[in-house]
Amino acid sequence: MNWQWLHRFGSPKWFYEKTHLWVWGLGILACSLLILGTVWGLAFAPADAKQGNSYRIIYIHVPSAVVSMAGYYVMAIAGAIGLIWRTKLSFIVMRSAAPIGAFLTFAALFTGAVWGKPTWGTYWVWDARITSMLILLFLYLGIIALQGAFQNQDAADRSAAWLAIVGMVNVPIIYKSVEWWNTLHQPATIKFMQKSTIDPSMLYPLIIMFFAFYLFYFWSLLRATRAEILRREIKTQWVNEILKG
């Protein structure tokens, strides 16, 4: 099989040049949807019959948690591609994805803890869902630390990629934890195969926020990747031309 297309796509210079317009498009779309979903969720959606207004945290907590898990797959798959096909760009994407994922996981844990206080009467319990999310944060931090622990860039990339791949096992555990164990955390309210247990008036802004967070994730990943490309290729003529401008 001819893998030349993959290597062309894996060229940092090619990627940097082709993604310029994507940055603007994704940024504008993500910001618009974030504003729309936030205003709708905070001010126009009705209060929950049991949880009152504290449930409005759902509009940032659930999307950030879901995107932090999906982002882990993005990072690990990029690492795996880098290990198999040795494409420079894959390792750059993997490195750029780690801090974004860490920030979003931290935000999901924080908002979940604050939501837990009025809902369950406690900020924190060591149940399966919350503990596995904390492990996800440690995995992200471990990958960031591993990237900085080596002088040799190639060794740093390869070891971080292996850790990312091994850590993938945690993501399905997070997802299934509320079914496999007795947890304080509520089960999923949005179901793809069955009817969702959330009222449509509350669901629509949540769907908007899902799209907004995914778009924001890819926007910030794109920008972080472009900055990392410039850092790694700083000795090349084309990067110097860009940095001069």
Next chain:
Amino acid sequence: MNFYFANFNEFLQMGTHGPYVWSCYFLMLAVLLVLAFIPNIRLQHLKKTARSRKAGAHSSRTSGSDSDHASAA
């Protein structure tokens, strides 16, 4: 679709849940802003690095040519 709350004050208070809801939204805003601005900060840092590299290369070239003149003299 109508504004759910009776007035803006009630909106801020969110019943008794205002501090919980607003602290989460402010933290999320801070996280999103940090993620949005980190690449800009890195770019500024890279520009500075590129400038200092260029200045370093220029000064070494200049001192190199000075020493060439001195040895020629």
